[in-house]
Structures are given as C-alpha cells and as structure tokens.
Amino acid sequence: MDMMEAFQRVGLALAIGLLVGIERGWQEREMADGERAAGIRTFALVGLLGGLAGYLGAVSGPVVPAALGIGLMAAFIVFTYRAATPRNDFSVTGVIAALVVFALGIVSATGDMRLAAAGGVVTTVLLAARHSLHGFLKTMTWVELRSALVLLTMSFVALPLLPNRAIDPWGGFNPFTVWLMTIMIAALSYAGYVAMRVAGPERGILFAGATGGIVSSTATTLSFAHISTAEPALSRQLAGAASIAGGLSLVRCFIIGSAVAPALIVPLAAALAPGLLVFVAASLILIGRNRAVDAKAGIELSNPFELGAVLRFGALLGAVGFIARVLVHFLGPDSITVIALVSGIPDLDAITLSTAHMAGSALPVQTAAFAVLIAAASNLITKVVLALGSGTRVYGRFLGLVTLAVMAVGGVGFWLFVNFAG
Known part of the structure; x- marks a missing residue:
C-alpha cells in the first residue's frame, strides 16, 4: 500500500x-483519577497499536501482531485486576473490548476498512447498551428466551437444509x-415485541400503539377496543x-414489499406515504395533550415468536404464494387483485411477500403494487370492523373516519402516480 x-x-x-x-470513559466518568484502568487515551492507543501491528504484520509476517496482541492482553488483565481489586468489581468486558479494538485496528490496516468501521460502531453500541441489556435480561422470561433460540435454529440450522428451488411445475412454492x-x-414482529418489553407500557399510549403496530396492528387495534369498553x-x-399502529402497519408493508422487489418502492410510496401522514396527524390530534393518560392503556400482546404461530404463518405464506402463482399462471395477472382482497383480511404480510416476489416477472410492477394496496385496504377495513364490533362507538367511529381518509388520500396518490409518473 502507498x-x-x-x-x-x-x-x-x-x-x-x-x-x-x-464510551468507556463516559461509563467511568464518576471514578477518581487513578481508579480507571482504561479510558479514552488508552483505547485510542490500543486502536493505534492494532493499526501499526497490522501494518508491520503485512511486512514482517504474523509474529509481530501475535506478540503484541499477547502482550496487550496480559497487560490489560494485570492492570484491570489491580484497578478493580479495591472496589471488588473486576469485569472481563474491558479486557475483551481492548482486544476487539486491537483486532479491528489490524483489520483496518490489512482488510476491509468498511468492516473495521462497522465493527467499531457495533462494539461501541454494545458497550453503551450495558444497562438496557442487563435490565432486559432481568425481566426476560423463559418463553422469550426460547423464542430467541427458535429464531436462531430456524435461521442457521433449518434454513440451510431446505432446497432453494421451486418444487412444483408452476414455480409457486420454493421452500x-x-x-x-x-x-x-417473525423476527420483525419479535423486534417490536422486545422494544415494548424494554420500554414498558408506562412510556405512553403513542409508544404502545407504535410498537404494537410493529408486532401486530390487528392485535393492537383489538386490544385497544377491549380497553375502550372498560375505559370509555x-x-x-x-x-x-390505533391510528399510529395502522400507520406502522403501512410502513411495515412498504418495507417488506420494497425489500423483496425494489421496483415497488415508488408506486407503493405514492400511496402509502400520504396515508401514513394522515395516520400520524390523526393520532396526534386524537391523543392531543392526554398522551400521559396511557398508563392505563398497556396492551397485552402474546409473544409473536411462538413456534406454533410461526409455523401457521409459514403455512399461510406458502399457501397464498402457491395459489397466487397458479391462478396468475392460468387466469392472468388481473386475478391477483381478487386474491389480494381476500388474503388481506386476516394478514397483510403473506400476500405482500407473495405479490412482491412476482413483481416484474409473473406480474407487471404496477399490477403488483395495486394488489398490495388492495390487500392493505382490505386489512385496514378489517381492523375498523373489529373496532366497531369490540370497542365503543366513539373508538370505532374515530378509527373508521381516519381509515376512510387514509384510503382516500392513498387512492389519490396512486392515481396520480399511474397517470402522471407511471
């Protein structure tokens, strides 16, 4: 290198x-001089040492970096232990952090600089999240831990074993x-669930609606309906x-659809962005200054990563994808609209994924976008019906008016895209 x-x-x-x-210095800012084993200067020098070790290693071989790494580890253990002994709070985190910084310094000098930079940011975030992570672990239940283990098993054990090809003549089912x-x-839903568990229901009705929308906007709407009958x-x-939960469901729909088929970004945004703005504005107006009242409105959501629920969603996703592909093959692209209208009633994710997979191949992009929006509208109407049937008249009426406005502005946005931008 030059x-x-x-x-x-x-x-x-x-x-x-x-x-x-x-980050390390900030965590130990209350300690007196001489009590801190390592702070900003020490870690800066460790990073510099790693970079120099990598630079020297590229010239002289791996012996020099290895020797420096061993010496650094020994020195850090000794000095960290001596500094922690009077306080009786020795922690291996500082030693590991120093070794990670040293290793990232070597990667910076010899490998991909983007990987090194990302590793530095992730390391800092993990160190800074100490109290939040420890607090979450203290309240974590066995069911939640088991769910995380199920996620890891699904991702790294089961997924690689499945064939990555369609097993039917129409290409509708790829395991x-x-x-x-x-x-x-499931991971997206679990992330929202964890966010709600970490923050707690006391953060407010607006926050509860937002995190509930990530987990399941339908379950959130129904839960709020039940609360409305108890607290009219x-x-x-x-x-x-419930409006902000509905807005988050549109964001979720957009992320899923555009992640699978980037060609859907613009047509979906043309309809979903105006609808999201209406949802957000309506939620702020309806909640107003009474958002602190929401301590009573903690929503009860079951863990979204239960294995049975995951398998049921997988079966639904597979069935919707297969039926959609077969009907489009035999009846033409326009049949996807009917499928979307029906499939969107119980669940929006499955039809969004299935339609996005066909966008640009079996389906024209514009047709696929329209089908996703039809499914979204069907799902929004379903939530209004649940609100009217399970909640108070005021709750159902307000949510219905907001939903009607969302569908109207979303329809106008998509019409403008089709006629002037599409």
Missing part, C-alpha cells in the same frame, strides 16, 4: 479506539424462500393510538 493509504488505514484504527474510548420470509416476518373516557385517545 503512504496515503497507510495513513488512512492507521487513522481509522485510531478513530475506532477513540470511539470506544469515549427456502418461504422459510426465509417466515423468519424475516379513553376511547378518543385509544383511537389515536
């Missing part, structure tokens, strides 16, 4: 050390693709929370 590249690489190693050192999409949806005075605010 001298300019060498300076860039070693400079990145130093920057990684500084980043981690800032690998179906299982991968099942993992993606909160019906207006609960409708606002």
Whole structure:
C-alpha cells in the first residue's frame, strides 16, 4: 500500500479506539483519577497499536501482531485486576473490548476498512447498551428466551437444509424462500415485541400503539377496543393510538414489499406515504395533550415468536404464494387483485411477500403494487370492523373516519402516480 493509504488505514484504527474510548470513559466518568484502568487515551492507543501491528504484520509476517496482541492482553488483565481489586468489581468486558479494538485496528490496516468501521460502531453500541441489556435480561422470561433460540435454529440450522428451488411445475412454492420470509416476518414482529418489553407500557399510549403496530396492528387495534369498553373516557385517545399502529402497519408493508422487489418502492410510496401522514396527524390530534393518560392503556400482546404461530404463518405464506402463482399462471395477472382482497383480511404480510416476489416477472410492477394496496385496504377495513364490533362507538367511529381518509388520500396518490409518473 502507498503512504496515503497507510495513513488512512492507521487513522481509522485510531478513530475506532477513540470511539470506544469515549464510551468507556463516559461509563467511568464518576471514578477518581487513578481508579480507571482504561479510558479514552488508552483505547485510542490500543486502536493505534492494532493499526501499526497490522501494518508491520503485512511486512514482517504474523509474529509481530501475535506478540503484541499477547502482550496487550496480559497487560490489560494485570492492570484491570489491580484497578478493580479495591472496589471488588473486576469485569472481563474491558479486557475483551481492548482486544476487539486491537483486532479491528489490524483489520483496518490489512482488510476491509468498511468492516473495521462497522465493527467499531457495533462494539461501541454494545458497550453503551450495558444497562438496557442487563435490565432486559432481568425481566426476560423463559418463553422469550426460547423464542430467541427458535429464531436462531430456524435461521442457521433449518434454513440451510431446505432446497432453494421451486418444487412444483408452476414455480409457486420454493421452500427456502418461504422459510426465509417466515423468519424475516417473525423476527420483525419479535423486534417490536422486545422494544415494548424494554420500554414498558408506562412510556405512553403513542409508544404502545407504535410498537404494537410493529408486532401486530390487528392485535393492537383489538386490544385497544377491549380497553375502550372498560375505559370509555379513553376511547378518543385509544383511537389515536390505533391510528399510529395502522400507520406502522403501512410502513411495515412498504418495507417488506420494497425489500423483496425494489421496483415497488415508488408506486407503493405514492400511496402509502400520504396515508401514513394522515395516520400520524390523526393520532396526534386524537391523543392531543392526554398522551400521559396511557398508563392505563398497556396492551397485552402474546409473544409473536411462538413456534406454533410461526409455523401457521409459514403455512399461510406458502399457501397464498402457491395459489397466487397458479391462478396468475392460468387466469392472468388481473386475478391477483381478487386474491389480494381476500388474503388481506386476516394478514397483510403473506400476500405482500407473495405479490412482491412476482413483481416484474409473473406480474407487471404496477399490477403488483395495486394488489398490495388492495390487500392493505382490505386489512385496514378489517381492523375498523373489529373496532366497531369490540370497542365503543366513539373508538370505532374515530378509527373508521381516519381509515376512510387514509384510503382516500392513498387512492389519490396512486392515481396520480399511474397517470402522471407511471
């Protein structure tokens, strides 16, 4: 490498050390001078040492980096132990963090600089999230831990064993693709569930509606409906929370559809973005200044990563995808609209995934986008019906009016796209 590249690489190693050192120094900012084993200067030097070790290793071989790494580990263990002994709080985290910074410094000098930079950011985030992670572990139940293990098993054990090809004559059922999409949806729902568990229901009705929308907007809407019957005075605010949950369901739909078929980004955004704005504005208006009242409105959502629920969704996804592909093959692309209208009633994710997979191949992009929007509209109407049937009249009426406005502006947005931009 030339001298300019060498300076860039070693400079990145130093920057990684500084980043981690800032976090370490902030965590130990209350300690008196002499009590801190390692702070911003130490970690900056560790990063610089790693960068220089990598640079020297490229010239002299792996002996020098290995010797420096062993010496660093020994020195860090000794000094960390001596600093922690009076306080009786020795932790191996600082030692491991130093070794990671050293290793990232070597990667900066000899490997992909993007990987090194990303590793530095991730390391800092993990170190900074200490209290949040420990707090979550203290409240984590066995069911939640088991769900995480199921996710890992599905991702790294079961998925590689599945054939990555269609096993039917019409190309409608690919076991690998179906299982991968099942993992993606379940993981997305679990992420929202974890966010709600970490933050707690006391954060507010707006937050509960948002995180509930990530987990399941339908379950959130129904849960708020039940709360409205027990607390009729909160019906207006609960409708606002259900609105933000509905808005998050549109965001989820957009992310899933555009991630599978990037060609859908613009047509979906043309309809879903205006609808999201209406949902957000309506939620803020309906909740108003009473968002602190939501301590009563904690929603009860079951763990979305139960194996039975995951398998049922996988079966639904496989069935919807297969039926959609076969009907489109025999009846033509327009048949997907009817499928979307019916499939969107119980679940929006399955038909969104299935339709996005066909966009640009078995289906024209515009037809696929229209089908996804039809499914979204069907799902929104379903939630209004649930609100009217299970909640108070005020709750159902407000949610129905907001949903009608969302569908109207979304329809106008898609019409403008088709006629002027498509």
